[in-house]
Amino acid sequence: MKRYILITGILTVCAWLLNSCQEDLGAGTDNDKGVLTIQLNSMAATRADGPIAGIEDLNENLLKQADVFFFDENGGSQLYYEEKVSVENNTLLLMLPAEVEGKNCKIGIIANYGGFSKTDVEGKSWAELQKLQITTAFKNNDTKEEQFVMQGISDKAYPLASGTTVGPIELKRVAAKISLYPQIPEEIIRDGLEIDGVTYKPLLGRMSVSMQNVVKKASVDGITYAPGSDDFTTAQRTYKRGGDHTGDSDAYSHLPLYTYPNDWTTGKEEQESYLRLCIPWTYTRNGVTSATDYFYRVAIGGDNKIKSNAFYRITVNVSILGSVDPDNLTPVEGKFLIKDWTTQKIDADMNRYEYLVLETNSVTLNNEDEATIYLATSSAASAKVVKVSYPDYSRVNSTVTTITNPSQLTDYEVDVFGQTLVFKHEVDPEAFTPQTIEIEVTNEDGKKETLMIVQYPPIYIVAENNQANGGNNRFVYGVKKNGAEVYDDRNSSLGGVYSYNYSTGSNSNPNQYTIYISALDVNDKYLIGDPRQESPTKLSNLNNKNGGLQSYMPTQDDNGNTNLVIAPAFKIASSWGMTTGGSYTQMQRRCASYQENGYPAGRWRLPTESEIEYIVKLSDQRKIPELFDGEYFAASGRVYKTSTSGGSFSKNPDKNSEHAVRCVYDVWYWGNDKIPNPNVFTWGDTDPIRPSN
Known part of the structure; x- marks a missing residue:
């Protein structure tokens, strides 16, 4: 008679990166004869502060299909493989093959990934399978993921015979999960933030967050593969009132961001994954109310890494304006506590950070005497002209004249008024060559930026x-x-x-x-x-x-x-x-x-x-x-x-x-x-x- 293996998936509501929150399920009953029952659980954490559950509504625990591998008792030699087995009601039904019946086997699972061919996986050890590469195009909008790739192998070998129950086999998601919770003091939401006599108020309903350098390719183990330049993308989310996306009670939340692991230690800084938070602030000047997007840079991994099956829950306290330039962000330089997918919050209080960001570091004045540049600073800022240079074409072999003596730079005025830098210098119509003015901007925290202004006269050579x-x-x-x-x-x-x-x-x-x-x-x-x-x-x-x-x-x-x-x-x-x-x-x-x-x-x-x-x-x-x-x-x-x-x-x-x-x-x-x-x-x-x- 035919023998079958019945693999039943019991996804207990446990944490991402889980490893021991299930009871021993014991042996099968008489009704189990003729089948082998294998129980699958999402992997649980052993931390004393407890795990955070994968969210059913976001498909974080969903099992749709699985590749099932049978190995010898050491996990080295693959004895049998069945690909793309459908999962219905967390149950897999397989014909029990002669290759494994009566043997002690370890069982490996790669779930929710249909990208492997039989040639890719057949005959490979579990260690070799772990090095295979997977690719997922994570969503770039407010759409939940359909499923998550999971993988795991039994912690011991089981005798495969009719009526035997084995497991649980703990599965680990390959991806990581990131959520950012901006928190703005109640008094700022109510009364606004006053800067130089102008009151700014945040538009919470229009906040958004994007993740830069989302990794779309990984190895099955989430460790072996190092992403290359073509493996990165971006993803964006908008905030909604209430905690419907994550089960959290915070006032505003977004659909979580997901990425495969990343490592940007020394030499890979350009591959750093980080969050770009956008908060629109309204303000009124001269009786006209306008709104401007301000941007903030939020770090993710405190150790320059994003790890597989980890949850990065970040809380950002915002009580300052950010940068108006989305490519030149106000940075977050706080201390980060990264734990495996738990309820531990990562606080990134922007009030503690030292920063100085200019709206632009380069300005061109065409027959103009004045320039206004906005800046974001963590403390009072000041500016001074440190150098002026211009070409001299009066001879065949032209030269450049450079002035650095402060006593010769008094005609160049620069002042900072709160969040605004104002430069003034009357254009000399007889100059006939453009002047390059170098301005040094500093604040009380010791941060420094350089502003370059090129001023063209009405006629120049x-x-x-x-x-x-x-x-x-x-x-x-x-x-x-x-x-x-x-x-x-x-x-x-x-x-x-x-x-x-x-x-x-x-x-x-x-x-x-x-x-x-x-x-x-x-x-x-x-x-x-x-x-x-x-x-x-x-x-x-x-x-x-x-x-x-x-x-x-x-x-x-x-x-x-x-x-x-x-x-x-x-x-x-x-x-x-x-x-x-x-x-x-x-x-x-x-x-x-x-x-x-x-x-x-x-x-x-x-x-x-x-x-x-x-x-x-x-x-x-x-x-x-x-x-x-x-x-x-x-x-x-x-x-x-x-x-x-x-x-x-x-x-x-x-x-x-x-x-x-x-x-x-x-x-x-x-x-x-x-x-x-x-x-x-x-x-x-x-x-x-x-x-x-």
Whole structure:
């Protein structure tokens, strides 16, 4: 007759990480003949302070299916294996195989995991099975888990015969469980938290918590496998009033978070699992009520580990504002008492922590005199300017000026008013270079942060030196060889290609200067705008190089308002672009086919008269070295002539005579991105760009 094994699962309401809370169930009765009864219990803790139960409503005790393994009495050799046995009413029914009948066997169980094939597990010892890897996509919302992987093996070998009862076999969950209970003093909930005359009140119904670095992969034993960078994810929960999720009586609770074990001891700090608590606080300023999310960082494992089948119950007392930056959290640095899944609370009282967090550590001021930065601090904070630096482009070899003497920094004001830092410095419109201001922020607890402010004047210059590679990345219609003459498709000269080292005048500057203009003096005659033609053109006789020029927008050449226009951001060619003279038409084509330092052909153009004047003005003020030495075409056709008494434009356009040119590049339109290979001639007037090889 057929013999069966009846495995009955009796899940006593005990703790996660349990090991001895059950009574001995004794031997079977006469009604048990023909079956083998194996009892399964969730594993109980032996701590004197008692365990905490797995919650039925959250499926923490649920058994749905199991892989059952029979081993020799030492647990080494696998004698028989049955996979994916369904569990109904905590009962497993198996045909008793001849391989184990009458033998003393240890019995191992892996429950609620259907990811193993027979090839994965058959013939393996229990120690080998413990090293197998499991993966679970834990829920990332307010949805309870369907089941939890559990595993365990009998503590001794049992004779397998008809009518025998064995066990209990204690099962341990592989995952860990985390719950966070924020507690805000009653007086703050009732009256609010006052900071600098502003009252903040928490919106408890909108609190949420997320777990960073949830581990989704583990070994069956919860120990052997070390998670890698692809094994981490995040999970978020929202709070609800009452303890319906956990059976706890706290006012607000969330559906528990679950993770597989993690270890972020030395060298693995980036893998640390921690909680990010979000509490919205309302406040009223100038009669307007607003709400801002404030964030707090709560540690989980006091020993830099999260262990299998452990319950981390954390209580956080919050009586301060957190950080407004979710990526720069107000930290929790309290003492943690981690116990196996018990009712022991882990207190993390934020009132005890020392912290200083800035809303941001980097601020950019564009023609602005003042900046306001919010901060969160555990004690009174103060700030001071410790360094100011700015570039000096007055010489070909630029330098950086650095000021650290406090007596020279008195024009830079910085003050802290409670949770607000205010910086003030009047923009110098004649500075022409951005200033970098370094501010040191400290509080009475000894915490320190650095705030960097970059202040841009209305007009400023940025230089890029192209000395080393200009001979390779400068082209005129595909030609870069020094000393060569370049010709268009009809053999009309586009000028020469030379090294600036051969210059006998002042035109020997390998720097590319970019001029940014956001505002002009009210008395200036200049206009900020786009000086280019509205309709693109191909410019004839530039068709033989890789398809030729296709969609070029040259500078307008009328003598009206265009002469007064300066582009809001433009780059000036370095002395690598020096040339012999040519007609207006040929110099226009030269600029259209010019390329330097990764800024491709098809984008450079003739400068307006005002752009030339402004560049000369910067040189006269010794903000940049002299760039014009000779006679240069403007887009109007008039010629700018330098002289010892100062430069000037010719009275009338002179497009048929031969003069030099210094091309400009519209950074405001094309941006500052370079082409992938600056040493290859490339048309950049279309998208996609068209390199020559």
